[in-house]
Amino acid sequence: MTTTLEIKSDISYKSPGKFEETRFEKIHNEIFKNSAEASIIVAKEIALLIKSRQKENKSCVLGLATGSSPIKVYNELVRMHKEEGLSFKNVITFNLDEYYPMTKESNQSYYYFMHQHLFNHIDINPDNINIPDGTISIQQLNQYCLDYEKKIINAGGLDFQLLGIGRTGHVGFNEPGSHINSGTRIITLDHITKVDASGDFNGIGNVPKRAITMGVSTILRSKRIVLMAWGQNKADIIKRTIQGDISSEIPATFLQNHTNTTFVLDESASSELTRFKTPWLVGDCIWTQELKSKAIVWLCQNTKQSILKLTDRDYNNNGMSDLLASGTSAYDLNINMFNVLQHTITGWPGGKPNTDDSNRPERANPTKKRIILFSPHPDDDVISMGGTFAKLIKQGHDVHVVYQTSGNIAVTDDEALKFAEVCNDFMDKSTSEINFKSVISFINAKKQGEIDSAEVRKLKGIIRRRESYAATRYIGLKDENTHFLDLPFYETGLVQKNPLGSTDIAIVKDIIAKIEPHQVFAAGDLADPHGTHEVCLNAIFAAMAQLKSESYMNECWLWLYRGAWHEWEIHEIDMAVPLSPDEVLLKRHAILYHQSQKDRVMFQGNDSREFWVRAEDRNKNTAKLYDDLGLAEYEAIEAFKRFEY
Structure with missing residues (x-):
């Protein structure tokens, strides 16, 4: 991939047509x-x-x-x-x-x-x-x-x-x-x-x-x-x-x-x-291990066969004959790929104690790890990796969930009004930080496009916060291990957020330095409609880069999950965590604690399904793909990619 665009003052560029890169493309x-x-x-x-x-x-x-x-x-x-x-x-x-x-x-x-x-x-x-x-x-x-x-x-x-x-x-x-x-x-x-x-x-x-x-x-x-x-x-x-x-x-x-x-x-x-999707159909390729994995998974899906059933003819008939030209047989390619995928599967996302970890995605030691699970919004944690989250707690690790933004903009006015009216009826307003009568008046008189008042945003943030506590308690996390950063870049009251700033990075840096984690899980799903995931991930990258000289960072591995929008491709997965039927149900119930995000998803993109349905379907589809490739059959799988920072 090129990383520079030629700039000329006379604005002279290639004309569209067939390029040297591929015969398929008609626009430069x-x-x-x-x-x-x-x-x-x-x-x-x-x-x-x-x-x-x-x-x-x-x-x-x-x-x-x-x-x-x-x-x-x-x-x-x-x-x-x-x-x-x-x-x-x-x-x-x-x-x-x-x-x-x-x-x-x-x-x-x-x-x-x-x-x-x-x-x-x-x-x-x-x-x-x-x-x-x-x-x-x-x-x-x-x-x-x-x-x-x-x-x-x-x-x-x-x-x-x-x-x-x-x-x-x-x-x-x-x-x-x-x-x-x-x-x-x-x-x-x-x-x-x-x-x-x-x-x-x-x-x-x-x-x-x-x-x-x-x-x-x-x-x-x-x-x-x-x-x-x-x-x-x-x-x-x-x-x-x-x-x-x-x-x-x-x-x-x-x-x-x-x-x-x-x-x-x-x-x-x-x-x-x-x-990029199938370069072997365009011309000769440099067959890295990653490209081999991508091509073999594609070949299985294209021929509707499991890995170990692929033949020389399958490779030759689908633009991959040069893979065999070096003398490697289909059998050898198949076995190697089967083993690569088999080694991604683990029921021990924090590493399995007292075992040989040479073919496992995570280290066995230390047996009890300090772990940060970064969540851009106050529900990405359970939507994206609720089953793995619960496993890490159950297996005795010191797990901390860190919500990077308040998520207040995703709470509807109707939801906020309901809470405000309940609070106004039952709370002693002299001891409350929010004037609920003022909130009710604002929402009832709110014009289309009007920015929420500070009090309304605060109430909506509290709603998301309390839902998060309910979800994390349900899967067994202690309240003191739940952290809310409320990063400033998010707090505009608008869909459009501010650019990532040094203050945001410093806040993320401080929580990492405080916990000194062995594992960090973060959202690598950059397709959310308004870019919050990308900004949150960049804050983590910047903070970890600034902390790289610290000795504890030498032992810190970064795992990226994907969420409500896309899943990792099979060839991209470095760790696949199977979920049992009971764990799938536990994850569903944890997601449902985020009631303000149920039924009417404000930022659903092009998918009308609720988040819990998306998550379940995605995890079950990943398990089916592994099954179709000839590996073990599971109810569902959550997938992760290790990132070298």
């Missing part, structure tokens, strides 16, 4: 390790374009996007302005879209988003900012859209268009069915788009049904297009866009017709592309 793309690294490169390209136009005494016309994908680009542009003197005085901007109807003052409006993340922090002329107006009357809307198009043309056209992509394949709000010749217009939002936006609006019922958007033809007239996509939840639509046929059902595929488009992706978003 660049892959980066993470979104932060990629965003800096994109911001540098924009900065170079602005500067080149300044030297020519010309305006620079930018088409801008909203959503989570471009935020780090805007952060970097703001940094360049403040620290390097990058001026935006010659810049004219046109935003892609806006919800309709939508007032500028609403914190869900794209007007608010753009000013919050970019325009309020740079020296752009306010008259040069163009964002579709969500307050235009329906009678004037058609003419307004025509005028928006004309204004872009009069500015000289878009020099650079920044795009994200929705799970429907929309660019801007050009939903499935949009025509290649479509211009700026009002459009009805797809149900999936509304589901994805529901967290920002405190429920799908509050998401506007329509939006104003630039058209496909407007976007395609841009001189340069960069589309950014981050995370596993974008992987499928990225594959379909880059490798599929052009179709109005996936409007982003129209970008295959543009001669100067680059998709900028992180490793997760690119993971379904053929050259």
Whole structure:
């Protein structure tokens, strides 16, 4: 994978078509390790374009996007302005879209988003900012859209268009069915788009049904297009866009017709592309042990056979003949792979005392380990590894669960109101930290998009906290081993959080230093809708890096679990912990103690199932995959990957 995107002041790039990497891809793309690294490169390209136009005494016309994908680009542009003197005085901007109807003052409006993340922090002329107006009357809307198009043309056209992509394949709000010749217009939002936006609006019922958007033809007239996509939840639509046929059902595929488009992706978003998913179908491979494992598991699933039944013909007929060309037989490959997977399975996630641990995922010693289980939200612990959590306690380890954020934003107003009314009826308000009558009044009068008051956020945080105590007590953890960090980055009252700060890292560092763990479990599931898991994991990485010189860190192993959104692929698993039927039931009951997250999940993403159902189905599916590969049959399996920090 490449880690640099060539930048030229004349904006000269490869044309789309068949690349040397793979015959499958129809749009030029660049892959980066993470979104932060990629965003800096994109911001540098924009900065170079602005500067080149300044030297020519010309305006620079930018088409801008909203959503989570471009935020780090805007952060970097703001940094360049403040620290390097990058001026935006010659810049004219046109935003892609806006919800309709939508007032500028609403914190869900794209007007608010753009000013919050970019325009309020740079020296752009306010008259040069163009964002579709969500307050235009329906009678004037058609003419307004025509005028928006004309204004872009009069500015000289878009020099650079920044795009994200929705799970429907929309660019801007050009939903499935949009025509290649479509211009700026009002459009009805797809149900999936509304589901994805529901967290920002405190429920799908509050998401506007329509939006104003630039058209496909407007976007395609841009001189340069960069589309950014981050995370596993974008992987499928990225594959379909880059490798599929052009179709109005996936409007982003129209970008295959543009001669100067680059998709900028992180490793997760690119993971379904053929050259990464199944590179042996593209060309010759360097057969590392990891790639062998990935290929053999794929071969079993493709041929519907267990590992030990694979033959030379199976390998030869599925693009893996070069694995056998070196003289290795299918039998040897199969036995090796079977043993690799067999050695991942253990009922002793903290290590089994007094045993040979050479083929076990965890060390036997020390027999009683100090363990930190980091949980980004106050339920990820039991959702993701509730069975393993209970085993570690039962097997006598000193287990500490550490909740990194309050989780208050995921509590509905109705849930908070119910608790407030009960407390108001029964508590002595003179001894309470919260004025519940004030909370009740606030929630009853709350406007759509209004940020919760400090008291409301406190109440919602307490609700999550008490649910966590109930769940951890149920599986046997002592109260003194339950810790709540309430990391500051989370406490904005908004879906959009602050960047990770030194204070957040210091708090995480202090709890690690206090416990001096032999094991740390942390959420490696980066597909949660609003990025909290990623920020929490980065805080742990940063804290452990700062503590690396401490002697106790030499004995500390880091295990990553995945949660409600995705599971590790079989070839990625380093430790598989089987669960009995009773342990599956115990885990379910522990999850159900988080009652504020039951029935109406606020941030469920594209999955309508409740978290306990997702967790159970995922764990049972992992067990079935092991069974299908010819290993022992279990009721369920929780999976972990060891991370070398």
